[in-house]
Each structure stands twice: as structure tokens, then as C-alpha cells.
Amino acid sequence: AQKITQTQPGMFVQEKEAVTLDCTYDTSDQSYGLFWYKQPSSGEMIFLIYQGSYDEQNATEGRYSLNFQKARKSANLVISASQLGDSAMYFCAMRDYQGAQKLVFGQGTRLTINP
Amino acid sequence: NAGVTQTPKFQVLKTGQSMTLQCAQDMNHEYMSWYRQDPGMGLRLIHYSVGAGITDQGEVPNGYNVSRSTTEDFPLRLLSAAPSQTSVYFCASSTTSSNEQFFGPGTRLTVL
Numbered sequence: 001a002q003k004i005t006q007t008q009p010g011m012f013v014q015e016k017e018a019v020t021l022d023c024t025y026d027t028s029d030q031s032y033g034l035f036w037y038k039q040p041s042s043g044e045m046i047f048l049i050y051q052g053s054y055d056e057q058n059a060t061e062g063r064y065s066l067n068f069q070k071a072r073k074s075a076n077l078v079i080s081a082s083q084l085g086d087s088a089m090y091f092c093a094m095r096d097y098q099g100a101q102k103l104v105f106g107q108g109t110r111l112t113i114n115p
Numbered sequence: 116n117a118g119v120t121q122t123p124k125f126q127v128l129k130t131g132q133s134m135t136l137q138c139a140q141d142m143n144h145e146y147m148s149w150y151r152q153d154p155g156m157g158l159r160l161i162h163y164s165v166g167a168g169i170t171d172q173g174e175v176p177n178g179y180n181v182s183r184s185t186t187e188d189f190p191l192r193l194l195s196a197a198p199s200q201t202s203v204y205f206c207a208s209s210t211t212s213s214n215e216q217f218f219g220p221g222t223r224l225t226v227l
Binding site for chain 2: 004033035043044045047050052091093101102103104105106107108
């Protein structure tokens with residue numbers, strides 16, 4: 001069975017600093033996908049970034065990048081130049097390719113950006 | 116293009132009552148799913164569908180029923196509500212090949 005572990009319940013960062021949110025995963029599948037979602041206090045789920053298990057390059061989307069270390073089974077999210085609007089819950093999730101698009105989520109990390 | 120819509124946004128039920136949470140998408144997505152989010156936890160998959168007429172169970176299906184008669188709609192039925200079903204419910208959709216699932220705004224359900 002797939003499992004996602006996010007070990008940081010909360011993080012506090014000064015505005016404009018870079019922040020790394022940790023995510024480790026466990027799967028016996030060779031082919032899988034890793035996702036990060038942002039959930040602001042308003043409650044909606046916002047897709048941030050995706051990394052495929054066979055992608056050789058780390059995924060990047062604007063200020064977001066995914067530090068993918070396959071051998072260590074980690075998929076950390078890096079936010080560069082943090083902004084006040086980045087304060088939110090962040091969820092790491094994974095999906096296998098054998099069936100439908102079923103996501104398994106971690107417990108999340110609450111990120112607070114201080115001015 | 117409204118994306119994924121969910122109704123109602125809020126609902127309070129008494130134990131034993133039944134109700135249906137509505138989910139609709141206008142993107143012609145094959146794949147639709149229901150998740151629940153409990154306090155301090157990530158989302159957990161309840162049921163999913165890969166197309167009209169095809170549904171399957173996720174991680175936490177007990178107490179819920181689904182059907183998919185059209186591509187657009189994927190309602191979630193609570194057969195006999197229990198306090199343990201107090202949660203926020205999210206509907207999501209995507210194409211089967213997409214790397215992104217589109218989530219609805221959620222329904223906050225309280226069972227007394």
C-alpha cells in the first residue's frame with residue numbers, strides 16, 4: 001500500500017525566505033506520480049506541482065520546485081522567496097499508474113509566513 | 116466553464132438521516148472521485164468513478180453510496196448519517212491521463 005509521510009505539522013518562516021516542506025513516500029510501484037497541493041484558510045485545494053517517477057529533472061512551477069530524490073523516496077517542496085500569501089496547509093500526495101487516478105495524501109504541513 | 120461544483124456548501128444532519136451531496140463538472144472529465152477531510156488529516160478517498168456506469172470503492176467507503184449515470188454528475192449518498200461522518204467532503208475530477216485533479220470547493224457536513 002502507498003503511504004505519504006509529512007513530519008512537519010507546522011512551520012514558521014520569515015517573509016522572503018526560502019522554505020522546504022518535507023515529504024517521504026512509500027510504495028512498491030515502479031511507476032507513480034507525486035503531487036503537492038495548497039489549502040488556504042478558505043478551504044479549496046489548489047494544485048501546485050507534479051513529479052513523475054521517471055522524470056529525470058526536478059519539476060518547477062514558478063516559485064515552486066520539487067526536490068525529488070528517488071532513492072531516498074522523498075519529494076520535498078521548495079518555495080523560494082516566500083510571501084504572506086503562501087501561509088496555508090500544504091499536502092503531499094501520490095498516485096500510482098496501475099488504476100484510476102486515486103490520490104493518497106499525507107497529513108499536511110501548516111506553513112505560516114511572518115512579515 | 117464552472118469547473119467542479121458542489122452543493123450544498125454546508126449541511127447539518129441528525130444521526131440516522133440520509134442525504135445526497137451533489138457534484139458536477141463541465142469539463143467532460145472521465146474520472147471523478149469523492150474524498151473526505153477530517154480535522155488535522157489529509158484527504159482520504161471514499162469512492163471513485165472512471166466513467167459513466169463505472170464506480171469503485173476507495174479507502175473509506177463504508178456508509179456511503181455512489182452512482183454515475185452521466186459523465187457530468189457524481190452524487191455521494193449518505194445512507195444513515197453518523198457523527199463519525201462529520202467532515203469536509205471534496206469532489207474532484209480529471210481526465211484519465213491528466214497530472215492534475217480539479218477539486219470542488221467542498222461541502223462541510225456536521226452530523227449531530
